[in-house]
Ligand SMILES: *Cc1c(COP(=O)(O)O)cnc(C)c1O
């Protein structure tokens with residue numbers, strides 16, 4: 001779903017790119033020279049529909065139905081099977097939701113879902129069933145969310161999430177950041193975003209200036225799962241953010257058939273480092289209905305981590321964690 005703000009006012013390259021993104025399974029397969037018959041389990045009518053920017057698709061290997069980037073975005077019929085333990089609210093977001101898109105789980109931090117929109121639909125998304133906006137206008141919800149944050153002095157860090165917070169246009173983001181900057185107890189601002197990877201043209205000079213000059217000091221956590229996602233354009237976008245002085249961390253999800261091999265995780269950490277990003281979290285999959293085919297066992301996850309520890313400097317080894325509803329922090333996996 002594209003917010004109205006993206007279709008009104010000014011258009012820019014990234015908004016054009018978003019409009020041109022693949023929304024249809026057959027168009028994407030044709031662009032990759034793949035016969036639909038080579039992907040037998042396709043789902044052309046998935047509720048959580050296919051969405052892939054063209055430049056991201058261009059990073060996939062033509063003719064390879066098992067491409068790790070393709071696997072992350074292609075809707076499959078297997079997603080319709082219900083599996084025990086896999087639910088619509090796998091991480092307890094409903095319980096932590098204070099209202100108006102503000103989640104409160106951990107000390108000092110509030111997570112604010114500022115939009116439901118993303119530039120790419122990841123099949124394993126733990127919020128794939130949380131896509132409907134709440135009541136009232138976006139502006140009214142935004143005001144109410146800010147009031148919640150302003151009323152709670154224990155909140156020292158605000159995490160902008162969604163959806164993807166960079167789906168908001170520059171004017172909306174600037175307004176929101178300015179309002180957060182007026183709340184004294186908010187000392188840090190964090191953005192959880194996949195856009196520098198999946199829609200690198202979003203990282204404009206204006207955006208970099210806006211984030212770098214924000215009053216609460218700002219940090220960006222990108223989301224990437226495979227080294228091939230970090231092509232030249234993503235590298236340039238990340239370089240721009242680094243150059244503007246913004247610290248960059250990354251989070252990845254451990255996904256069967258995408259990155260559940262030691263060489264792939266090593267390559268991902270190395271590539272992130274080359275792009276100025278330090279790995280932060282490697283998440284065990286959140287058990288969201290529709291994503292069971294991506295699951296990796298804890299045993300295998302721990303074995304992979306052991307290899308990463310042997311092969312990489314400590315600062316390139318992500319923290320392997322799982323999110324347990326009700327826990328007071330992300331929980332490290334232990335053997
Ligand atoms: C993951 C998460 C955070 C941030 O946790 P950190 O360990 O600080 O990265 C904050 N709020 C919610 C609701 C989260 O899911």
Ligand code: SF4
Pocket residue numbers: 117118119120121122124125126127128162163164194223
């Ligand atoms: S970018 Fe994040 S929020 Fe958006 S679909 Fe992917 S996992 Fe979900």
